[in-house]
Amino acid sequence: MKVAIRGASQIDARVVLPGSKYIANRLLLMCALAESESRLTNVVNNHDIQTSIEGLRQLGYQFEQQSAELVIKPRVQQPDMKVKLYTAHSGTFSRFVSAIAALESVPVEIDCSAKMATRPMLELFAGLIELGVKIDSPNNCLPATITGPVIGETCAIDASRSSQYLSALMIIAPRLPQGLTIQLDNQVVSGAYVEMTTRFMQMMGVQVDQSAHAIKILPGQKYHGIDFQIPGDAVSASYFMGAAAISGGRVTIADFDFDSVQGEARFYQVLEQMGVTVTRLGNDLLISGPQQLKGIEVDMGDMPDAVQTLAAVACYTDGVTKITNIAHLAYKESNRIEDTAHELRKAGVRVDSGKDYLTIYGGSPHAATFETHEDHRMAMSLALLGIKTPGIQINNAQVVEKSFPEYWQYLTAIGIDVNTLVDD
Numbered sequence: 001m002k003v004a005i006r007g008a009s010q011i012d013a014r015v016v017l018p019g020s021k022y023i024a025n026r027l028l029l030m031c032a033l034a035e036s037e038s039r040l041t042n043v044v045n046n047h048d049i050q051t052s053i054e055g056l057r058q059l060g061y062q063f064e065q066q067s068a069e070l071v072i073k074p075r076v077q078q079p080d081m082k083v084k085l086y087t088a089h090s091g092t093f094s095r096f097v098s099a100i101a102a103l104e105s106v107p108v109e110i111d112c113s114a115k116m117a118t119r120p121m122l123e124l125f126a127g128l129i130e131l132g133v134k135i136d137s138p139n140n141c142l143p144a145t146i147t148g149p150v151i152g153e154t155c156a157i158d159a160s161r162s163s164q165y166l167s168a169l170m171i172i173a174p175r176l177p178q179g180l181t182i183q184l185d186n187q188v189v190s191g192a193y194v195e196m197t198t199r200f201m202q203m204m205g206v207q208v209d210q211s212a213h214a215i216k217i218l219p220g221q222k223y224h225g226i227d228f229q230i231p232g233d234a235v236s237a238s239y240f241m242g243a244a245a246i247s248g249g250r251v252t253i254a255d256f257d258f259d260s261v262q263g264e265a266r267f268y269q270v271l272e273q274m275g276v277t278v279t280r281l282g283n284d285l286l287i288s289g290p291q292q293l294k295g296i297e298v299d300m301g302d303m304p305d306a307v308q309t310l311a312a313v314a315c316y317t318d319g320v321t322k323i324t325n326i327a328h329l330a331y332k333e334s335n336r337i338e339d340t341a342h343e344l345r346k347a348g349v350r351v352d353s354g355k356d357y358l359t360i361y362g363g364s365p366h367a368a369t370f371e372t373h374e375d376h377r378m379a380m381s382l383a384l385l386g387i388k389t390p391g392i393q394i395n396n397a398q399v400v401e402k403s404f405p406e407y408w409q410y411l412t413a414i415g416i417d418v419n420t421l422v423d424d
C-alpha cells in the first residue's frame with residue numbers, strides 16, 4: 001500500500017487516541033503472572049498487542065475479551081511439552097517473552113519476523129544463561145529455543161542497547177522462589193521505560209529496590225490482579241502534536257495522560273521549546289503551532305520513540321535541531337538514525353548524523369517518495385511532511401499496523417488528505 005499526503009489548509013481538531021501499547025505490553029505479562037484475576041480496559045488493538053496475547057496463550061495463559069474489558073485469569077495448567085510461539089516484529093514482546101519462557105521447564109521455541117531476527121538479543125540471553133537457562137540460538141538472535149527454569153538468583157545485564165532486557169528480567173522476578181538481583185553492567189538506555197516497569201510492578205504489589213548499580217526484587221512477593229484503564233498512547237499522540245506544530249494549527253489531545261509513566265508524554269515540552277503553545281484544558285491538552293518554529297538542541301534518550309516525530313517537525317524550523325543521546329535508536333525496527341537521515345535527505349533536507357545524534361537543518365523540503373524500512377514510526381512521522389510540502393508519498397504504508405492500524409484514518413479525520421495509490 002502506498003499513500004500520498006496532501007496537507008490541510010487549517011488543522012483544528014480534537015483527537016481521542018488508542019490506549020498505550022507500552023503499558024498494555026507490560027500489564028498483559030504481569031497480569032498473566034498474577035495470582036488473581038485482572039481486568040484491563042482500553043487495550044489497544046494493534047499487531048504488537050495481538051502478537052503478545054497470542055504468544056502468551058501458547059504458554060497457557062488465559063485472556064478473555066468480555067465486552068470492553070480484557071479479563072486475564074491465573075493460568076491453570078502449565079505446558080508439559082515443547083511450546084512454539086511467534087513474536088512477529090515486536091522487540092518488546094520478543095525480549096519480555098524470552099524471560100517468561102525461562103520460567104518453564106519445557107523448551108519454548110520462539111520465532112519472529114525476518115526484521116526482528118536482526119535485532120539484538122545477546123545481552124538478555126547472556127543474563128538468562130547466567131541464571132541457569134539453556135539458550136539454543138545459532139547467532140544470539142531470534143529464532144531461539146529457551147529451556148528453563150531459572151535456578152540462579154543473581155545476574156548481570158548490559159542494557160546499553162535496550163532497556164527491554166532489564167524490564168524483561170524484572171517482570172519475571174516475582175515468580176522466582178529466591179527473588180532476583182540484577183547487576184547493571186553498563187549505562188541503561190531508555191531509563192523511562194525501566195521506571196514504567198517499576199511503577200506497574202509496584203502498582204501490582206511488588207516492591208522493587210533500586211540502587212545505582214543494581215535492581216533487587218526480594219523473594220516472597222506476588223503480583224496481585226488489578227482493574228485498570230490504560231491511558232492514551234503518548235507516542236501516538238506525538239504525531240498529532242507534530243501536525244499542529246508543522247501546520248501552525250491547533251490539535252487537542254483528549255484525556256491526555258498528564259502524570260504519565262510514559263517518557264514520551266513529555267514530548268509537548270520539547271515542542272514548547274520550539275515555539276509551540278501548550279494549554280491544559282481540564283483533562284485535555286491543546287497544542288497550537290506557531291507562525292515559525294525554532295531549532296533546538298535536545299537530549300531524547302528517554303523519549304526514543306518520538307525522535308522521528310521530532311525529526312519531521314525539525315524540517316520546518318528556521319534553524320538547526322540537534323537530537324542527542326540516541327545511539328540505541330540504531331537497534332529499532334529500522335536504524336532510526338541513519339535510515340531517518342537517508343529518507344529526509346530525499347526531500348532535500350540537510351541532515352548530519354553520527355553514532356548518537358541527528359542534526360536537522362530546517363528549511364523548505366521538496367516532494368519525495370519515502371521508504372519505511374519496515375518501520376511504522378518512519379511511515380507515521382515522514383507523512384507529517386505532507387502537511388506543508390506537496391508531493392509527499394509513503395511506500396509500504398501498511399506498516400502502521402504494528403502500533404496504530406487506524407493512523408491514516410486519524411490523519412484524514414483531522415483534515416489531512418490521505419490518498420491510497422496503487423503500488424508500483
Ligand SMILES: O=C(O)C1=C[C@@H](OP(=O)(O)O)[C@@H](O)[C@H](O)C1
Binds near residue numbers: 092164
Ligand atoms: O520497554 C518498552 O516498552 C520499550 C522500550 C524502548 O526500547 P529500548 O529500551 O530498546 O530503547 C522503546 O523504544 C520501545 O518501543 C518500547
Ligand SMILES: C=C(OP(=O)(O)O)C(=O)O
Binds near residue numbers: 093332403
Ligand atoms: C521500538 C518499538 O517497538 P519494539 O521495540 O517493541 O519493536 C516501537 O514501537 O517504536
